[in-house]
Amino acid sequence: MNADTAVEYVAAILMVTGGVMSVVSAIGLIRLPDVYTRSHAATKSSTLAVLLTLLGAFLYFWAVERFIGVRLLLGIVFVFLTAPVAGHVIIRAAHRSGVKLSGISKGDELAEAREKFRQEKESRSEG
Amino acid sequence: MKENDVILRTVTRVVVFIILTFGVELFLSGHHNPGGGFVGGLVLSSALVLLYVVFDIETVHQGVPFDFRKIAAFGAMVSLLSGTAAAVLGKPFLSQGFGYFDLPIFGLTELATVTIFEAGVALTVIGTVVTIILSISKDV
Amino acid sequence: MVEILMLISLVLFSFTIVISVYRIIKGPTEPDRVIALDMIGVNLLASIAVVSCILLTKAFMEVILILGILSFIGTIAFSKYIERGIIVERRHSR
Amino acid sequence: MNNVLVLPMLIPLLTGFVLFFLRPSIRAQKMISILSLLSLVAVSVRILLIIRGEGIIRLDFGGWEPPFGILFVGDSFSALMVLTASVVSALIIAYSFTATERRMENMFFYPFAFFLVAGVNGSFLTGDMFNLFVCFEVMLLASYVLITLGGGKVRLAESMKYIAINVVSSWFFLVALAFLYGTVGTLNMAHISVRVAEVGQGPLLSAISVVFLIVFALKAGLFLYFWLPGSYSSPPGPIAALFAALLTKVGVYALFRTFTLMFYHDEFIIMTIIGTMAVVTLIGGCLGAIAYTDIRQIASYNVIIAVGFMMIGLAIFNEEAFKGSVFYLIHDMVIKALLFLIVGAMVYLTGKTKITGMSGLIRNYPVLGWLLFLTTLGLAGVPPLSGFIGKMYIGLGAVEGGNYFLLFAGFASSLVVLYSMLRIFMNCFWGETIINREDQRPYPARRLIPIALLGILTVGIGVGAQALEPFVSDAARVMANPGLYIDAVLGEVES
Amino acid sequence: MEFHMTILVGILVTVAVYLLLSRNMVRIILGTAILSHAVHLLLITMGGAGEGKVPLLRESDGPYADALPQALILTAIVISFATTALLLVLAYRTYEESGSDNMNTIRRIDRE
Amino acid sequence: MNKFAGDGGFGATAAQFLLNLFIAFLWMLLLDEDEFRATTFAAGFIVGIFIVFFMHRFFGTQFYLRRLFAIIKLIFIFNRELVKSSLSVIGQILSPQLKIRPGIFRYDTILESDVEVTMLSLLLTLTPGSVVMEVTEDGQGLYIHAMDLDTSKEALISQLKNFEQAIMEVTR
Amino acid sequence: MYAVFIIFLPFIMAALLPATHRLIGDRLIGWYVMAVPLVLFAALIRLIPQIAGGEIVSASYAWIPDAGIDLAVRVDGLGMIFALLITGVGTLVALYSIYYLSPRESLGHFYVYLLLFMGAMLGVVFSDNLMLLYTFWELTSISSFLLIAFWYHRKGSRYGAQKAMLITVMGGFSLLAGFLMLYFMSGTFSISEIIGMRDVLAGEPMIVPAMFLILLGAFTKSVQFPFHIWLPDAMEAPTPVSAYLHSATMVKAGIYLVALFTPLFGGMEYWFWSLSIAGIVTLLWGAFNAMKQNDLKALLAYSTISQLGLIMSLLGFGSAALSASAAGDPAVYAAAGFAALFYMLNHSTFKGLLFMVIGIVDHEIGTRDIRRLGGLMSFMPVTFTFAVIGSFSMAGLPPFNGFLSKEMFFGAAVDIASGQPFAGGAEVLFPVVGWLASVFTFIYCTIIVYRTFLGPVQPEKIDRVPHEAPKGMLVAPGILAVLVILIFFFPNVIGKYVIGPAMQVMFPALSREADLVPEITAWHGVNLPLVMTFGVIALGLLLFITFRHWRRIYRVAPFRWTMDSIYRGLLQTGEAASTIVTDLYMTGRSRDYFVFIYLFFLITAGGMLFLTGAFEPDFSRGPVGIFEISFVIIMAFAAIAMLFVRSRITATLLNGVLGYSVAIFFVFFRAPDLALTQTVIETVTTVLFLLCFHFLPEWKPEDSPLRTKVVNGLIAIGAGVLVTAFGLTVQGYDVYGSISVYFEESYKLAGGSNIVNAILGDFRAFDTMLEVVVLFIAGIGVYTLIALKPKKGEDDVEGK
Numbered sequence A: 001m002n003a004d005t006a007v008e009y010v011a012a013i014l015m016v017t018g019g020v021m022s023v024v025s026a027i028g029l030i031r032l033p034d035v036y037t038r039s040h041a042a043t044k045s046s047t048l049a050v051l052l053t054l055l056g057a058f059l060y061f062w063a064v065e066r067f068i069g070v071r072l073l074l075g076i077v078f079v080f081l082t083a084p085v086a087g088h089v090i091i092r093a094a095h096r097s098g099v100k101l102s103g104i105s106k107g108d109e110l111a112e113a114r115e116k117f118r119q120e121k122e123s124r125s126e127g
Numbered sequence B: 001m002k003e004n005d006v007i008l009r010t011v012t013r014v015v016v017f018i019i020l021t022f023g024v025e026l027f028l029s030g031h032h033n034p035g036g037g038f039v040g041g042l043v044l045s046s047a048l049v050l051l052y053v054v055f056d057i058e059t060v061h062q063g064v065p066f067d068f069r070k071i072a073a074f075g076a077m078v079s080l081l082s083g084t085a086a087a088v089l090g091k092p093f094l095s096q097g098f099g100y101f102d103l104p105i106f107g108l109t110e111l112a113t114v115t116i117f118e119a120g121v122a123l124t125v126i127g128t129v130v131t132i133i134l135s136i137s138k139d140v
Numbered sequence C: 001m002v003e004i005l006m007l008i009s010l011v012l013f014s015f016t017i018v019i020s021v022y023r024i025i026k027g028p029t030e031p032d033r034v035i036a037l038d039m040i041g042v043n044l045l046a047s048i049a050v051v052s053c054i055l056l057t058k059a060f061m062e063v064i065l066i067l068g069i070l071s072f073i074g075t076i077a078f079s080k081y082i083e084r085g086i087i088v089e090r091r092h093s094r
Numbered sequence D: 001m002n003n004v005l006v007l008p009m010l011i012p013l014l015t016g017f018v019l020f021f022l023r024p025s026i027r028a029q030k031m032i033s034i035l036s037l038l039s040l041v042a043v044s045v046r047i048l049l050i051i052r053g054e055g056i057i058r059l060d061f062g063g064w065e066p067p068f069g070i071l072f073v074g075d076s077f078s079a080l081m082v083l084t085a086s087v088v089s090a091l092i093i094a095y096s097f098t099a100t101e102r103r104m105e106n107m108f109f110y111p112f113a114f115f116l117v118a119g120v121n122g123s124f125l126t127g128d129m130f131n132l133f134v135c136f137e138v139m140l141l142a143s144y145v146l147i148t149l150g151g152g153k154v155r156l157a158e159s160m161k162y163i164a165i166n167v168v169s170s171w172f173f174l175v176a177l178a179f180l181y182g183t184v185g186t187l188n189m190a191h192i193s194v195r196v197a198e199v200g201q202g203p204l205l206s207a208i209s210v211v212f213l214i215v216f217a218l219k220a221g222l223f224l225y226f227w228l229p230g231s232y233s234s235p236p237g238p239i240a241a242l243f244a245a246l247l248t249k250v251g252v253y254a255l256f257r258t259f260t261l262m263f264y265h266d267e268f269i270i271m272t273i274i275g276t277m278a279v280v281t282l283i284g285g286c287l288g289a290i291a292y293t294d295i296r297q298i299a300s301y302n303v304i305i306a307v308g309f310m311m312i313g314l315a316i317f318n319e320e321a322f323k324g325s326v327f328y329l330i331h332d333m334v335i336k337a338l339l340f341l342i343v344g345a346m347v348y349l350t351g352k353t354k355i356t357g358m359s360g361l362i363r364n365y366p367v368l369g370w371l372l373f374l375t376t377l378g379l380a381g382v383p384p385l386s387g388f389i390g391k392m393y394i395g396l397g398a399v400e401g402g403n404y405f406l407l408f409a410g411f412a413s414s415l416v417v418l419y420s421m422l423r424i425f426m427n428c429f430w431g432e433t434i435i436n437r438e439d440q441r442p443y444p445a446r447r448l449i450p451i452a453l454l455g456i457l458t459v460g461i462g463v464g465a466q467a468l469e470p471f472v473s474d475a476a477r478v479m480a481n482p483g484l485y486i487d488a489v490l491g492e493v494e495s
Numbered sequence E: 001m002e003f004h005m006t007i008l009v010g011i012l013v014t015v016a017v018y019l020l021l022s023r024n025m026v027r028i029i030l031g032t033a034i035l036s037h038a039v040h041l042l043l044i045t046m047g048g049a050g051e052g053k054v055p056l057l058r059e060s061d062g063p064y065a066d067a068l069p070q071a072l073i074l075t076a077i078v079i080s081f082a083t084t085a086l087l088l089v090l091a092y093r094t095y096e097e098s099g100s101d102n103m104n105t106i107r108r109i110d111r112e
Numbered sequence F: 001m002n003k004f005a006g007d008g009g010f011g012a013t014a015a016q017f018l019l020n021l022f023i024a025f026l027w028m029l030l031l032d033e034d035e036f037r038a039t040t041f042a043a044g045f046i047v048g049i050f051i052v053f054f055m056h057r058f059f060g061t062q063f064y065l066r067r068l069f070a071i072i073k074l075i076f077i078f079n080r081e082l083v084k085s086s087l088s089v090i091g092q093i094l095s096p097q098l099k100i101r102p103g104i105f106r107y108d109t110i111l112e113s114d115v116e117v118t119m120l121s122l123l124l125t126l127t128p129g130s131v132v133m134e135v136t137e138d139g140q141g142l143y144i145h146a147m148d149l150d151t152s153k154e155a156l157i158s159q160l161k162n163f164e165q166a167i168m169e170v171t172r
Numbered sequence G: 001m002y003a004v005f006i007i008f009l010p011f012i013m014a015a016l017l018p019a020t021h022r023l024i025g026d027r028l029i030g031w032y033v034m035a036v037p038l039v040l041f042a043a044l045i046r047l048i049p050q051i052a053g054g055e056i057v058s059a060s061y062a063w064i065p066d067a068g069i070d071l072a073v074r075v076d077g078l079g080m081i082f083a084l085l086i087t088g089v090g091t092l093v094a095l096y097s098i099y100y101l102s103p104r105e106s107l108g109h110f111y112v113y114l115l116l117f118m119g120a121m122l123g124v125v126f127s128d129n130l131m132l133l134y135t136f137w138e139l140t141s142i143s144s145f146l147l148i149a150f151w152y153h154r155k156g157s158r159y160g161a162q163k164a165m166l167i168t169v170m171g172g173f174s175l176l177a178g179f180l181m182l183y184f185m186s187g188t189f190s191i192s193e194i195i196g197m198r199d200v201l202a203g204e205p206m207i208v209p210a211m212f213l214i215l216l217g218a219f220t221k222s223v224q225f226p227f228h229i230w231l232p233d234a235m236e237a238p239t240p241v242s243a244y245l246h247s248a249t250m251v252k253a254g255i256y257l258v259a260l261f262t263p264l265f266g267g268m269e270y271w272f273w274s275l276s277i278a279g280i281v282t283l284l285w286g287a288f289n290a291m292k293q294n295d296l297k298a299l300l301a302y303s304t305i306s307q308l309g310l311i312m313s314l315l316g317f318g319s320a321a322l323s324a325s326a327a328g329d330p331a332v333y334a335a336a337g338f339a340a341l342f343y344m345l346n347h348s349t350f351k352g353l354l355f356m357v358i359g360i361v362d363h364e365i366g367t368r369d370i371r372r373l374g375g376l377m378s379f380m381p382v383t384f385t386f387a388v389i390g391s392f393s394m395a396g397l398p399p400f401n402g403f404l405s406k407e408m409f410f411g412a413a414v415d416i417a418s419g420q421p422f423a424g425g426a427e428v429l430f431p432v433v434g435w436l437a438s439v440f441t442f443i444y445c446t447i448i449v450y451r452t453f454l455g456p457v458q459p460e461k462i463d464r465v466p467h468e469a470p471k472g473m474l475v476a477p478g479i480l481a482v483l484v485i486l487i488f489f490f491p492n493v494i495g496k497y498v499i500g501p502a503m504q505v506m507f508p509a510l511s512r513e514a515d516l517v518p519e520i521t522a523w524h525g526v527n528l529p530l531v532m533t534f535g536v537i538a539l540g541l542l543l544f545i546t547f548r549h550w551r552r553i554y555r556v557a558p559f560r561w562t563m564d565s566i567y568r569g570l571l572q573t574g575e576a577a578s579t580i581v582t583d584l585y586m587t588g589r590s591r592d593y594f595v596f597i598y599l600f601f602l603i604t605a606g607g608m609l610f611l612t613g614a615f616e617p618d619f620s621r622g623p624v625g626i627f628e629i630s631f632v633i634i635m636a637f638a639a640i641a642m643l644f645v646r647s648r649i650t651a652t653l654l655n656g657v658l659g660y661s662v663a664i665f666f667v668f669f670r671a672p673d674l675a676l677t678q679t680v681i682e683t684v685t686t687v688l689f690l691l692c693f694h695f696l697p698e699w700k701p702e703d704s705p706l707r708t709k710v711v712n713g714l715i716a717i718g719a720g721v722l723v724t725a726f727g728l729t730v731q732g733y734d735v736y737g738s739i740s741v742y743f744e745e746s747y748k749l750a751g752g753s754n755i756v757n758a759i760l761g762d763f764r765a766f767d768t769m770l771e772v773v774v775l776f777i778a779g780i781g782v783y784t785l786i787a788l789k790p791k792k793g794e795d796d797v798e799g800k
């Protein structure tokens, strides 16, 4: 087994690991109780699965064709840059549009702050 | 409660440049790789769409003060006229030519009239997509 | 063997996608669905990377990047829609 | 190489874009439009003459030999269609100069009209099935915009249906193309013809041709015409006239091309299916033309009747009948433009749409009234007006082919046409005059000129049919002998 | 592969047609969108899908997948996008004017 | 005033030049050539001029290429945190019974600029188990949704501190 | 040239009329018009010697030679008779009109129509080309339409005009079809050539349908039962028009046509029976109905119908002369043809006279209702004299020309009955029915005279004081009255110089002039015809006196179910049925329209696929990975779910899933460009959906009835199955390879190594160019759709 073959295997294993991560987040998507917690699972899928898979692909191409897949790297960067923003924005939208946290949650300081702000505004407009 | 879009906006500023560069690259590399005028134009316009979604029309307009309807028309005309050029030269309408030229900076480069054609395509795509989005958004 | 591993990873990805489709249908809230779509996009992206390795072609590198870009734009748009019902504003109103 | 062949499509396209940039100056738009329309007509005539001199000509775009590239093929049939479409649209657009609201002119009315013409001319000229689809789309998109332009509730609702149905028909087109490509593996019409002929069409290819039949029948308003009355009767006069004159004709043209050039082997489809569809269309159109009192509806159902009539020519399937249909197509473009412009003018002048709401208009608008009467006679195929010669040849073809039932149906429909049109004429123009001369809305002479020119044209085509005869005969000859077309496109090429 | 694709196309067509037959404008538009998906898949399937290499000459020496249907689909995609855009805007304009998104009640009343 | 302009500090010209270089570099990467070619870089630079010209009004975001080392360190810290928290979340998801207590809490950061806050939020969000939900108007308060407040709030806060430190090394 | 000039002079003068009218004014315009037929009449008279000498004046100019349509004109004896009628009566009618029409009427229109008609009629009788003839034939219908509706503000005028037009044009279409058949058999439109091919054509199977179609044309124009119904309503026209078109000339166009084609069809049994029976029935029915009319013009209309039937039957009798197989002497039968032409001439004189008389009554008294008239004799002695002359002539009494022709009719009918040329047996009825009709004729002639001019005056029922007509108005009827008497005394001049040449045309096979031109004598001894005439008078007087008592017969059901009520009912029920049927499927619902489209697809395309044996599915699965399968499942799953989701956002998301999945299939299918484009387009489309959702309400569940849903479902499934079946069959079809191998040379040919892009940018750049245009149109279309909103409350009717 030469070095390239080894790298190929490593690449493949990275991909499988990515797949496993993905499935884990899928399970999270099913099991977790509310949109907020599920978004955690989704973010993971975006990050680890993609990181591992693209890295695997990168290695594989390098090993087989000596090809440096810059687009793959760029893809990783891009996903790392955008995935958290997407998660942030969607979860924010959920909260702003009034989606409640699940019953098992411990507290919601944001909702409290919003409520406070609203009351202040009301009292200001009354006065 | 006052809101703050700092994360989204900061990232968007960066991401838009990546998209734009990628779009131009797609446009130019279509001759030999996947890409071309359509996809290039589409990607470029999707960058603009992102800007419009994240910021707002007026802000983006300050940054990109173009009349996209005219860009679209101009692009389409470029495509049409690039075909006409061949006809004027006595070749069948829409004949494309290509050749290899030794340019000062770029070295031996393949230049093809199809690039002009595709540029027209790309401009039309950008102009049209943005026109559609803006028209609807301004209707609120 | 390498290919089999890759196929396995593909199957895993598609499993996730199936689950995500289920989540889109089930909801219950709209953000849930959007998250699921985002997940589909990302998993597709990963799948294409694997497919590229299996087919041993570089032709789909652009697609990978594009998918990343566009699933991002899509998610932002959906989020804004859920939040405000309007995704492009004439002037930012906050 | 005949670059002139692209001009009937290129001129209107370029004009459309130039007019787009000239938005601020309506005057300049009109000037350019006129120049462009004149050159369009000139080019069309030139093409026709070249074809007479050199036979069928073609333009391979980009210089790519058929069947690999796209090409425009000019034979007498397509060139005649292009010429007529150009002349008619020139007159309609000239009419609209005087009859279009300022706000519509500002909203690119003229560019869209030119795009429509471009799509129509392209559809006539193309020799490639997929390019036909694309040309259709140019035409359709322009029509989508024109039909909605400035419309209110009713018009938008009708547009919605019109577009939805056309989207579905475009879908069928693509489906048919997929099957076609999957079987014969080519898109060039002549090449398709060669390949289809080589295997003798066969049941599968016949079935595929039926899918094409659905597509073009939808476009032409053959049997599947229910979308037509609503959408043709809601837009303002000039737009309705453009639609009525051009759109369905493109479908009719495509049907003829498809079933004379490519899928001409299956008698059952041509005689039985198309024949039945044509007759049902005639009947349905006749019933509709009698059923309603809205003049725009009556006019729209007349469009349907004409489609049925022309398709009889295809179902009969001999050279005489083809000749008749070509003549009738030319006639129908002219007369439908005339009809819809007059109907539009009537609605404009009275603010009413029903025959029961108008009366005695001939006192107020004698020229308009007599033009409508002329139109009535022309529609009924009374000699020596334009409709006659086509009707005569279709009749001759029917006699020759022994299709007496089709002959009967066609001629009977002419009677209903006459009846439905007389209803308009007699109820609206005759009877007690209800508008005082003082209260009447003036109808400007400059609007009358294009209408009158169309009227003269309908007389001219009939009386001067000899001028068209050689071209029409040639068109019919090519339809009856697809080999001529194939040789011109592919040379002596094997499949 | 072609077999499965064809079945899939059939399913998509079924769903799309069912949506077309509904009264809500958005459903109808979605129906047309799915119709487009279906026909694009059909086109590429009929062009002999899944055979050959990616049609990039620099990538491999062939035999290549049939590039022609790909080009056709590209055109079709753009056209169906254009149509969908127009249809969507028309839908909401119609709703604005008529106050209904029901395609069966906005029909014209043209007879007494 | 241009709203796209970042928070200043640099002259616009310098910033544009920087960005242009960045694009040229990106270009080179995208072209996937086997070796470095000056011509390619120049071509990228020209493309960059085009883009920067096109978008020059947006300009003003800062890039600190020279703090490469700080960045590498940040990446390292991030990867460590990523693995740590991933494992903990995987554990939570796969445990037979869900025993998590999610919730939203406020964290006030010491970071100031938009870029800093953004970077912090990105890093935090990327690591599983925590998502930034809202940034207060003054940019100081972060509302964070955590997967399990009971067991990991402390870990999260220390993670935040780590990130803040590393970010500041990069940006200041 | 001469003949062409004759046809076109009226048209030229009509074209010049508006200008002339302005120049010379209302008072003189009538004279200008009258000059036209007068000049033509003179010109024709000048031709008579030539024509009578057997010469034929003809000319031919190319019009649409490729279609065989020539401006071929031929003046022969047959055309001459009619042309003399047209110009002669035309002159008198024009003269009469000058006094009849008030200058307040729109004289310009009237005279233009009249000249148009005159030219058209001359065209009909002089054309030697079927299509030319047909052209003029239709033009007569049209000018008649315009003349009937001259007072177009009257409902009755419009109704009458429309009815006449519809029926005659229907006949015209039939005529056209017949002509086309003749062309198909003979290869020419030239009438003289076709007639020359009699023997060849006789063997063609299509000759019989052609004959019937031509007859239908002739019958509608010449008001043969049951197409006679338009004539009474045509009486809404001004009386000069009725006199001219609807008794003297236009209605005789059918007679002309039958005479014209007698040399071709004459001798055929069908021809004989059709003409004879139609004529006899029309004769009886017209006369029967004439008696009950209260309106004098209506009475004349029915009388015209009746007499045209008589002429038609005579032509039928005469045609037997041309049969090779008919029993009896051809010359005897040919006499019937002679009688037809003679009767036709006479009819024009006395009927024209009577119309003018009625016109005078109407003009001076203000009514033509016999219930309001009576006793006018003392006020209008000249008019009364004319009325007596015309009526008695029509009744067949001497010393008027009507007597001669009536006798000849009886004679011909008797000859046919005794000769039995085709041994049908029914011939015996002809003289009987003819005689009965003559009795009726006698009665209504008496009615005209008695009820109008004799008896008591009823001043309370009329608005004006009765007085004689102005002298000018009496000139034209006076000339006719003189002719009625003159012809009685000198019939043979006409027989020799006018009818004789026509007979040669009609019966070319019979060459001896003696056979063709019988000597007409007023007194030919006591023979059966004379006896019959006495019978007519006796029974006629009896019945006239007892008319009040048997009038009830008209209320017997079969007589009330007139053709007229059938026509009326046909139009009414036609309209109602059309509305019902059309409303049934033109629902305005897009759903129904889609159902029609897909049903049509299922039936035709499905039928073609499954019933012709085309369906040969290729079930070979080919290599397929689990991953592909899973995406097939995902797409199917997402698609089906779309039918059940409650919110449009979910549906849009699912559509996104579908779009992205399509993209991944493009990856599987080695289509990177497609995958790229699809991904971007899908996202932009989704954004568009979201943008537009702002303006649209959330969708409601489809609450259509279960039945509708089931139908929808079945159609949808059918469509899906059919597309699949098609697809599977197409896959199995492996005859041809694709042309796209050629494009694999793209680098060499077009300098690009991305084949797809080389196709898009070069091989098929034209598609791409147009696609750009499509996109542009859509973009600007969206803009206009939004920017150009109608103002509030603006409806869709054109105008500002």
Ligand code: NA
Pocket: D218, D219, D220, D247, D248
């Ligand atoms: Na159409």
Ligand code: NA
Pocket: D170, D171, E036, E076, E079, E080
């Ligand atoms: Na489509």
